[in-house]
Amino acid sequence: MKNTLRQVFHSSKFVGGFTIFVLILLTMIIYPLFNPGNPLQQIGVGTFAKPGTYVNLYDATKAPTETFRLEDAAEKRMANSLSEEDKVAMVEWFTAVEADISDLDTSDTDKMLEMWEQYYDPTVKPKGMIRAKINYYKRLDNALKELGSGDTVIIADKDETGALVETKKILDTDYVNTNAVANVKSLPLGTDNFGRDVLKELVSATGTSIRIGLIAGIVATLIGLTLGLLAGYVGGFLDDFIMFITNIFTVIPGFVLLILISYSLGQEQRGAAVVATVIGFTSWTWTCRSVRSQVISLRNRDHVNLSKLSGHSLFRIVLTDILPYIASYVVMAFILQVSSGILSEAQLSLLGLGPKTTEVPTLGLMMNWAMLYSAHTNGSWWAYFPVILTITLISFSLNLMNTGLDQVFNPTLRD
Amino acid sequence: MSEEARVQKDFTNAPLCLSGKGVTKIFGFGNRRTVAVDHVDFEFHEGEFVSIVGESGSGKTTLSKMLLGLSNATEGEIFFQGKPRDISSGKKKREYWKGIQAIFQDPFSSFNTFQKIDTVLLDCIHMRGGKNLSKQEKFDMMTEACHFVNLEFRELTNKYPFELSGGQMQRLMIARIFLLKPKILLADEPTSMVDACSRATILDMLLNLRDEIGMTIIFITHDIGLAYYISDTVYIMEHGKFVEYGKADEVILNPKAAYTKRLISDVPKIHEEWDLSTVDLKAE
Numbered sequence: 001m002k003n004t005l006r007q008v009f010h011s012s013k014f015v016g017g018f019t020i021f022v023l024i025l026l027t028m029i030i031y032p033l034f035n036p037g038n039p040l041q042q043i044g045v046g047t048f049a050k051p052g053t054y055v056n057l058y059d060a061t062k063a064p065t066e067t068f069r070l071e072d073a074a075e076k077r078m079a080n081s082l083s084e085e086d087k088v089a090m091v092e093w094f095t096a097v098e099a100d101i102s103d104l105d106t107s108d109t110d111k112m113l114e115m116w117e118q119y120y121d122p123t124v125k126p127k128g129m130i131r132a133k134i135n136y137y138k139r140l141d142n143a144l145k146e147l148g149s150g151d152t153v154i155i156a157d158k159d160e161t162g163a164l165v166e167t168k169k170i171l172d173t174d175y176v177n178t179n180a181v182a183n184v185k186s187l188p189l190g191t192d193n194f195g196r197d198v199l200k201e202l203v204s205a206t207g208t209s210i211r212i213g214l215i216a217g218i219v220a221t222l223i224g225l226t227l228g229l230l231a232g233y234v235g236g237f238l239d240d241f242i243m244f245i246t247n248i249f250t251v252i253p254g255f256v257l258l259i260l261i262s263y264s265l266g267q268e269q270r271g272a273a274v275v276a277t278v279i280g281f282t283s284w285t286w287t288c289r290s291v292r293s294q295v296i297s298l299r300n301r302d303h304v305n306l307s308k309l310s311g312h313s314l315f316r317i318v319l320t321d322i323l324p325y326i327a328s329y330v331v332m333a334f335i336l337q338v339s340s341g342i343l344s345e346a347q348l349s350l351l352g353l354g355p356k357t358t359e360v361p362t363l364g365l366m367m368n369w370a371m372l373y374s375a376h377t378n379g380s381w382w383a384y385f386p387v388i389l390t391i392t393l394i395s396f397s398l399n400l401m402n403t404g405l406d407q408v409f410n411p412t413l414r415d
Numbered sequence: 416m417s418e419e420a421r422v423q424k425d426f427t428n429a430p431l432c433l434s435g436k437g438v439t440k441i442f443g444f445g446n447r448r449t450v451a452v453d454h455v456d457f458e459f460h461e462g463e464f465v466s467i468v469g470e471s472g473s474g475k476t477t478l479s480k481m482l483l484g485l486s487n488a489t490e491g492e493i494f495f496q497g498k499p500r501d502i503s504s505g506k507k508k509r510e511y512w513k514g515i516q517a518i519f520q521d522p523f524s525s526f527n528t529f530q531k532i533d534t535v536l537l538d539c540i541h542m543r544g545g546k547n548l549s550k551q552e553k554f555d556m557m558t559e560a561c562h563f564v565n566l567e568f569r570e571l572t573n574k575y576p577f578e579l580s581g582g583q584m585q586r587l588m589i590a591r592i593f594l595l596k597p598k599i600l601l602a603d604e605p606t607s608m609v610d611a612c613s614r615a616t617i618l619d620m621l622l623n624l625r626d627e628i629g630m631t632i633i634f635i636t637h638d639i640g641l642a643y644y645i646s647d648t649v650y651i652m653e654h655g656k657f658v659e660y661g662k663a664d665e666v667i668l669n670p671k672a673a674y675t676k677r678l679i680s681d682v683p684k685i686h687e688e689w690d691l692s693t694v695d696l697k698a699e
């Protein structure tokens with residue numbers, strides 16, 4: 001027993017998978033300690049805020065300033081305000097005035113601006129260019145000049161008479177320390193369509209999904225193990241009966257059954273635990289079959305015969321002479337069931353048949369929301385990509401653990 | 416094993432211990448039908464050392480499983496101590512197994528590899544109603560049993576059976592029988608998977624055990640020379656049938672069935688005077 005465990009923890013694949021899984025679990029436990037609160041709270045008004053750190057503008061203008069003269073500040077400012085469309089338009093202009101753009105890199109803002117200075121001439125009217133376009137270039141040129149010039153922003157308030165009075169001047173060399181700003185919100189993964197913090201939601205959803213996988217795995221393993229042991233060890237009519245039921249469950253694709261049961265349960269009945277149980281209830285056949293065939297090959301072994309001759313009860317024989325011999329298979333089957341349970345929940349939720357949407361987030365529900373609100377077409381990658389990555393990582397770690405166990409328990413695969 | 420050739424007693428008048436009428440076992444059906452044991456009759460007496468001899472595949476193990484009550488006969492009836500054997504319930508089976516025990520062919524697969532040796536021996540004490548004995552008493556019993564088979568129990572505690580050699584495991588099996596003291600011991604080729612050296616020791620121990628407890632031993636073997644050497648009575652089995660049986664000398668020194676003759680001719684020195692110190696027990 002101890003030896004087997006040592007062997008298992010010497011398998012680099014198992015240890016790799018196990019480490020990833022434990023890291024994920026630790027994140028589930030530790031992150032909420034630093035960022036407590038309801039993961040479904042809508043902090044944003046509006047949809048899909050980009051990932052980043054948000055500084056409250058109101059508080060920032062009131063915060064004390066420091067003056068820094070940073071050389072690249074102006075360039076960064078310009079680079080930041082230059083949109084992709086502007087860049088495309090600039091390239092168009094260069095082409096129109098027959099500049100050499102063979103090795104022009106549009107992401108190199110410095111070079112772009114340098115060339116702009118060199119080639120832009122408001123008096124030149126390239127052939128075939130419409131007026132509106134020429135005016136657009138004039139505006140663009142002005143905007144660029146303004147950005148470079150370092151104009152001050154003046155903040156003014158109305159006095160009693162209603163006239164604007166300057167209260168504060170903001171220079172382009174003014175900096176505020178983010179620590180001095182009262183409200184700063186870090187959203188490493190932005191917000192989703194409902195304005196919820198995606199990272200917080202993701203952590204909570206991963207926890208729920210793993211729990212769903214575990215419940216599904218436990219339910220499937222318990223049903224499969226019990227029926228498999230009974231069918232294999234007792235045999236006879238019971239075996240025929242159990243195999244009949246198993247065959248029915250095998251013939252109907254598990255996922256179809258899952259959809260039908262979930263649908264008939266209705267949205268209100270579908271809590272996460274219920275969905276997990278339903279998933280487990282539709283996926284035990286594989287465990288049952290493999291346990292049964294293992295038990296059939298074990299039940300006529302001499303050590304079982306010896307145990308019978310020693311007067312042991314059926315229960316004790318199953319527990320001490322059969323179970324330990326199939327334990328490794330059961331553990332491996334369980335790990336696979338957990339992994340497929342998580343995937344099943346995701347599939348089910350994508351179809352809108354997952355857990356009800358108001359209580360807890362799950363990985364599947366997050367995918368469903370992202371899809372419903374077209375995150376994938378409007379470029380809001382942060383709403384679905386981290387979810388896919390998490391599902392992949394969980395499956396990967398579980399399957400890696402399984403492969404490691406397989407190599408230890410079925411040494412033929414060992415290289 | 417330096418004693419003289421065994422005196423072969425006449426058991427025909429001894430009380431019946433295990434007997435059978437028309438015992439048959441058929442596996443499968445259709446064209447996969449195998450008649451493993453085909454209407455065999457037998458009478459084993461108390462204190463008798465019976466050998467069942469036959470080639471591999473002749474149905475010896477199948478018969479032994481039926482005798483042990485581990486599998487049901489397709490046809491026929493088995494009598495235990497003269498009365499029809501009743502093992503219809505778990506309780507009756509457990510009672511039956513107090514009277515009949517076995518040693519199997521392969522010591523490596525006979526033990527649960529997850530259980531310590533102590534557990535194996537303790538189970539035997541418990542089966543004989545020794546649940547309420549003190550720890551020391553149990554320890555003494557296990558030590559005595561191990562001593563009987565030349566093992567040191569002190570060195571075996573907390574070990575697993577697979578940490579022993581094949582010969583040691585088979586001796587542990589005999590220690591089990593020593594503790595259980597059954598009326599009948601069924602030994603299914605107990606020496607065919609151990610080294611030649613352990614082989615002689617194990618046979619010696621079986622004979623000692625018989626003398627000590629006075630039990631019936633049903634010894635299954637493919638080695639007719641060995642059967643001649645140790646048994647009172649031999650049954651020769653071919654294709655699931657007993658082709659010949661009787662006192663060991665009569666059957667082996669004066670065989671009638673062609674099959675018996677062939678088995679005997681396969682053993683080199685059978686007609687020479689048995690000298691126990693030079694008997695080659697390997698005789699494959």
Ligand SMILES: Nc1ncnc2c1ncn2[C@@H]1O[C@H](COP(=O)(O)OP(=O)(O)O)[C@@H](O)[C@H]1O
Pocket residue numbers: 442443449450451469470471472473474475476477478
């Ligand atoms: N469980 C079983 N199912 C089908 N056939 C069996 C089974 N057990 C034994 N047999 C067949 O019965 C015959 C006798 O086997 P066995 O009793 O093991 O012979 P032996 O012990 O004399 O070598 C063989 O032909 C074997 O193939």
Ligand SMILES: [Mg+2]
Pocket residue numbers: 475476
């Ligand atoms: Mg055999």
